Structure formats: C-alpha cells, structure tokens
Amino acid sequence: MTKSIENNLYYRLGIDKPDRGQVRVLQTDSGKVWTYGDLSDMAKSLGQKLIRLGVQQGDRISVQVDKSVEALALYLACLRIGAVYHPLNTAYSLVELDYFIENAAPRVLVCSTDREELLTQLAVRCGVDVVLTLDISGTGSLVSDLPEAQDSAPVSVNSSTAAALLYSSGTTGRPKGIVLTHENLASNAEVLVDLWGFSADDVLLHSLPIYHVHGLFVACHCVLLSGASMLWNAGFEVHKVLEQLGRSSVMMGVPTYYSRLLSLPEFDSGSCKSMRLFISGSAPLLSSTFAEFERRTGHRILERYGMTETGMSTSNPLNGERRAGTVGFPLPGIALRVEDDHGLILAAGEVGNLLVKGPNVFREYWGMPEKTAADFTEDGFFKTGDLATIDAEGYVAIVGRSKDLIITGGLNVYPKEIELVIDRCDGVLESAVIGLSDDDFGERVVAVIVPDGTKHEADLEQGVRRELQESLAGFKRPKDYIFIDSLPRNAMGKVQKALLRERFAD
Structure with a gap:
C-alpha cells in the first residue's frame, strides 16, 4: 500500500489549515479559549518531544490521565508522528494496568503525578522506557521544556497503519487490544459529519471522558473535521x-x-x-x-x-x-x-x-x-x-x-424484550433481566428492578407480574424479582450484568 500524508488522520482532520489558525476550537470550563492554531502548536511540540525521547512510528504511547486539552493534543501528536495512542480508563486499578501495559508494550507511559511512583515501578517491570506526567491542570513533565512548534507535515502512512489501541471491557475473559487504523477513524468521522450535518457554525457540548471511542473519536473528530468548536468540560x-x-x-x-x-x-x-x-x-x-x-x-x-x-x-x-x-x-x-x-x-x-x-x-x-x-x-x-x-x-x-442470552428449559429468552415491558410499569425506574443457574431449567429468568419510590415493593412486584402476564409468554416471565437501589454500570453507563449475576448467584 502506498504511504502518503493524505492517509494520515491528523491531516484529514484539517487542524493545520491556514484559515483556521485564529478560529476558536474550544473553551474550557475554567473559561480558557484555545484556537485551532493553539491546538496545532501544542500537538506539534508534543510530537517533537516524543521523537526526541526515541518514539518511532508504530510505538505505543499509553496514557492514563484526567481529561484536559493537553491530553487531546497528545493524542493528535501521536497521529502526527505515526505513534499509536493507547488511552486508559482513569478508574483502572494497578492490577488491571499491569496487564494493559505489559500487553501493549508501550515506549512511553503518561500518567497523573499522584500515580507516578506506583506506575514507574510498573513501567520498570514491563520494560517501558519513559514515564511522563500530565495533570488535569495541564501541567506535568510531559509539557515541561517543550520544544518550539516547528511547521512540519504529519508523517506519511497507509490506510492500514495503526492509529490507536483500545481494549475491550473484558467481561468474558482477558481484555482484547483493538487496533484501529487511520482509515477506520477517518472514514467514520467523514460519514458522521455529513450524516449529522456538522458545520463550522456548530458548538458541541463536550462532557464525555476522552479515554473512550465516544468522547475522543466520535465527538472530537466531528468537531475538528468540520471546523466547529466545543465547550470543553472536565466531566x-x-x-x-x-x-x-x-x-x-x-x-x-x-x-x-x-x-x-x-x-x-x-x-x-x-x-x-x-x-x-x-x-x-x-x-x-x-x-x-x-x-x-x-x-x-x-x-x-x-x-x-x-x-x-x-x-x-x-x-x-x-x-x-x-x-x-x-x-x-x-x-x-x-x-x-x-x-x-x-x-x-x-x-x-x-x-x-x-x-x-x-x-x-x-x-x-x-x-x-x-x-x-x-x-x-x-x-x-x-x-x-x-x-x-x-x-x-x-x-x-x-x-x-x-452472552446475556438466557436459555431456560431449552428456550431462548432475550432480556431486552422483558426489560422493555418492566420499564414501562408504574413505579419502575429501570430494570435488568439476568439468567441464574437453575437445577430444573438450566437457567431461570430473574428481574432486577430499581423502584422509583412511588410504590411499596410488594405492590410494585404485583403490578409488574400482572403486566408481564398480559404481555409475554410464560417461559419469558421472571421466576424471581429482586429490588435494589441502583444498577451497577461501567464508566460509559452500560449496565454490568456480569456483576449482577455474580452478586445474586445461588
């Protein structure tokens, strides 16, 4: 495959376009304004620093930091120089990070100052060359002594060149590293900008984390590609x-x-x-x-x-x-x-x-x-x-x-179908339907319900049972009802049914 600058996602986003230099790209929740020129200069300087530290095309840069504009610029810097950006959820424990860092084998690890000592020990064990810091305030060793931004072009890549490495949630085993290419990300952004009607007049309200596809790729790419701007919140x-x-x-x-x-x-x-x-x-x-x-x-x-x-x-x-x-x-x-x-x-x-x-x-x-x-x-x-x-x-x-499919007595039960009925019942805030082990049926259907506080649990259960009896076949109806204050969710709001199954297992 032919390499060219035009294949580089950074180039396709158009951040360095001369007519954008003085255009606002974002305003932080503290009121600081960044222009496209400011973001471009920061990305260029960070890219040059990484190269001076020995980073080469294809090297992974693992990053566990709080949301900041400098963190966004670091991602863009990786695109510019052909490094592979590896964002990590800020909630990951040291045990989890040990697996991710060993598996990704990065050249550089960037973390917050308060975790530097712990993660430096981990980095030594995993053979990581460099540990840098970046805090939510935009300070740290990553951004200290930055070289002056040089007006250089992004590196040439081909359409299958890796741009980012993200890991699956790992609910069914060890998390898998997912390699996303410049073409994967660029093609998706170009379609979404057109489909959702983005233009330079738009202002995106951005409160999402940026260690995830939604906040980093979908949101930021739509803005940058269209020349729009963001209100940038830490959370x-x-x-x-x-x-x-x-x-x-x-x-x-x-x-x-x-x-x-x-x-x-x-x-x-x-x-x-x-x-x-x-x-x-x-x-x-x-x-x-x-x-x-x-x-x-x-x-x-x-x-x-x-x-x-x-x-x-x-x-x-x-x-x-x-x-x-x-x-x-x-x-x-x-x-x-x-x-x-x-x-x-x-x-x-x-x-x-x-x-x-x-x-x-x-x-x-x-x-x-x-x-x-x-x-x-x-x-x-x-x-x-x-x-x-x-x-x-x-x-x-x-x-x-x-993996959430319930097979009870040899029949397939789809939890979403039951949840839709339960969620429309008076007194229900939300629900999750899971399968638990059953000696007779293999699995039995169990409804985990979060009440909205307007009904006693006994009355609520009676009402839900009545609605399900009218709406669904008998084999789909829950055998047990469990009431809890809230459903466990991951950082992106997905209900973690594996935790519910573990919690309520017989």
Missing part, C-alpha cells in the same frame, strides 16, 4: 450543562446525562433554544427517557450504535423518523446482516447475531491472530457479539449481548 455536572445548553448547538452524551437533565424541574424547551441535535450512545436509551425528553423539550434524541471494534455503524436519521428503541439504519458504506448460529441470514424482524462490514471495522486484535480470524466470517463480516433485529423498513434494534 458532567448537570447544573453547569443546563447553563451551557444555551450556548451550544449539539450535545453528545450517554443516557445517564439525559436522565439527569430530566431530573431538573427547570429543564424544558426554553433550555434548548440554541440546540439543533442531541445524540445518545454507549448504552441503550430507555424508551421512557426518549419520550419524556421529547415531551419536555420538543427534541427527539438521536440514538446511534457502535462499539470499540467498529466505531459507529448505525444511526437514526438527522432528517426523518427517529424511533425509540432502535439505533436507526446502517451508515453509508457499511453493511449489516443478522444471522442465526449456523450462519443463515435471517428474515426481517427475526432476532439473531449482528455482523458488520465496512471501512470502520478494526484491523485486528493486538497479538491475537487466532481470535481475530475467529471473529470474522470468510466474506469479511465482523461478528459483533450483539443480538439484533432489522425490521422491514431497515431500522436496527439491539436486543442484547449474545
């Missing part, structure tokens, strides 16, 4: 976000962000006068949240679907019907199909395994060629591990993860 604080909506045009968030906004009595259509689009992802959006949000604001949240291995694969339309409970249509240039366990393509409306093919799909699992081969079909489709349906009109609905 999500609902009252601050409510105030910032009046100065924004687009918001991306996990479902929790939208439910927290709805918890504020003052949140209404007047709060959203300058907004044109609310986008939700990383976890399923409850139909009740979708409906209440529309009732309160007049806006229908746009839900889309993606995963670390594919970036975004589907989206509800910008112009057209956004259907609650669905993730819309396949993106342009991306093919989807639903198969049974034997590889037979299923008819519209049937539940099966979702497969994806397109330029968005990752290159490989890091150092796991057998696993990579096993997760692709002979004709190049990636097996997502998600269960889905595609209706006659082409709308895709995610039913659940294949």
Whole structure:
C-alpha cells in the first residue's frame, strides 16, 4: 500500500489549515479559549518531544490521565508522528494496568503525578522506557521544556497503519487490544459529519471522558473535521450543562446525562433554544427517557450504535423518523446482516447475531491472530457479539449481548424484550433481566428492578407480574424479582450484568 500524508488522520482532520489558525476550537470550563492554531502548536511540540525521547512510528504511547486539552493534543501528536495512542480508563486499578501495559508494550507511559511512583515501578517491570506526567491542570513533565512548534507535515502512512489501541471491557475473559487504523477513524468521522450535518457554525457540548471511542473519536473528530468548536468540560455536572445548553448547538452524551437533565424541574424547551441535535450512545436509551425528553423539550434524541471494534455503524436519521428503541439504519458504506448460529441470514424482524462490514471495522486484535480470524466470517463480516433485529423498513434494534442470552428449559429468552415491558410499569425506574443457574431449567429468568419510590415493593412486584402476564409468554416471565437501589454500570453507563449475576448467584 502506498504511504502518503493524505492517509494520515491528523491531516484529514484539517487542524493545520491556514484559515483556521485564529478560529476558536474550544473553551474550557475554567473559561480558557484555545484556537485551532493553539491546538496545532501544542500537538506539534508534543510530537517533537516524543521523537526526541526515541518514539518511532508504530510505538505505543499509553496514557492514563484526567481529561484536559493537553491530553487531546497528545493524542493528535501521536497521529502526527505515526505513534499509536493507547488511552486508559482513569478508574483502572494497578492490577488491571499491569496487564494493559505489559500487553501493549508501550515506549512511553503518561500518567497523573499522584500515580507516578506506583506506575514507574510498573513501567520498570514491563520494560517501558519513559514515564511522563500530565495533570488535569495541564501541567506535568510531559509539557515541561517543550520544544518550539516547528511547521512540519504529519508523517506519511497507509490506510492500514495503526492509529490507536483500545481494549475491550473484558467481561468474558482477558481484555482484547483493538487496533484501529487511520482509515477506520477517518472514514467514520467523514460519514458522521455529513450524516449529522456538522458545520463550522456548530458548538458541541463536550462532557464525555476522552479515554473512550465516544468522547475522543466520535465527538472530537466531528468537531475538528468540520471546523466547529466545543465547550470543553472536565466531566458532567448537570447544573453547569443546563447553563451551557444555551450556548451550544449539539450535545453528545450517554443516557445517564439525559436522565439527569430530566431530573431538573427547570429543564424544558426554553433550555434548548440554541440546540439543533442531541445524540445518545454507549448504552441503550430507555424508551421512557426518549419520550419524556421529547415531551419536555420538543427534541427527539438521536440514538446511534457502535462499539470499540467498529466505531459507529448505525444511526437514526438527522432528517426523518427517529424511533425509540432502535439505533436507526446502517451508515453509508457499511453493511449489516443478522444471522442465526449456523450462519443463515435471517428474515426481517427475526432476532439473531449482528455482523458488520465496512471501512470502520478494526484491523485486528493486538497479538491475537487466532481470535481475530475467529471473529470474522470468510466474506469479511465482523461478528459483533450483539443480538439484533432489522425490521422491514431497515431500522436496527439491539436486543442484547449474545452472552446475556438466557436459555431456560431449552428456550431462548432475550432480556431486552422483558426489560422493555418492566420499564414501562408504574413505579419502575429501570430494570435488568439476568439468567441464574437453575437445577430444573438450566437457567431461570430473574428481574432486577430499581423502584422509583412511588410504590411499596410488594405492590410494585404485583403490578409488574400482572403486566408481564398480559404481555409475554410464560417461559419469558421472571421466576424471581429482586429490588435494589441502583444498577451497577461501567464508566460509559452500560449496565454490568456480569456483576449482577455474580452478586445474586445461588
């Protein structure tokens, strides 16, 4: 494959365009304004420093730091010089980090100052050459003694050159390193900018973390590629976000962000006068949240679907019907199909395994060629591990993860189908349906319910049972009901059913 600057994602994002130099790219929650020129200079300087430290094309740069503009610039610096950016969740323990660092084998590890001593010991064990620090304030050894930005071009790469290394959540075993290329990320960004109507006039309200696909790739790439700007928050604080909506045009968030906004009595259509689009992802959006949000604001949240291995694969339309409970249509240039366990393509409306093919799909699992081969079909489709349906009109609905499928008495039960019924019952805030071991049926269906506090548990259970009896076949109805204060979630808001199964196992 031919290498060229034009294949480099940094080049394609257009950050160094001369007409953008004085254009605002973001404003932090402390009020500091950064221009495209400022961000470009920081990325260039950081890239030059990494090269002076011995970083070469293809070297991994592992990063566990709090969200900051300097951290974003470090990611861009890696793209410029052809290094592979490896972001790490700030909540990871030392035990977890030991696995990630040993597996990724980075040339440089960047961490916060308060973890420097511990992670330096880990780095020595794992053979990492350099440990640098970067704090939420934008200070640390990474940014000290920076060389002056030189007006150099990004390195030439080919379309399959690795740009980033991210790890799966590891719910079914050791996390897998997912290699994303410059083409994976660039092609996805270009489609989304067009599909969601991004322009230089947009202001994105950015409260997401940037160690994840959603906040780092989807959000930032859409802004940078279109020449738009961001209100850049260190995290999500609902009252601050409510105030910032009046100065924004687009918001991306996990479902929790939208439910927290709805918890504020003052949140209404007047709060959203300058907004044109609310986008939700990383976890399923409850139909009740979708409906209440529309009732309160007049806006229908746009839900889309993606995963670390594919970036975004589907989206509800910008112009057209956004259907609650669905993730819309396949993106342009991306093919989807639903198969049974034997590889037979299923008819519209049937539940099966979702497969994806397109330029968005990752290159490989890091150092796991057998696993990579096993997760692709002979004709190049990636097996997502998600269960889905595609209706006659082409709308895709995610039913659940294949590992969450419950087989009771030899019959398949899809938790999402039951959760949708439970969640619409009076007195229910949300629910999760799991399968627990059963001597008779193999697995029994169990409903874990978070009440909203308006009913006694006995009355609530009776009402839910009655609704399920009217709505679902007997084998799908839960045998047990468990009431808890909240569902366990990961950093991106996904319910961790594995923890529920472990907690309530007999």
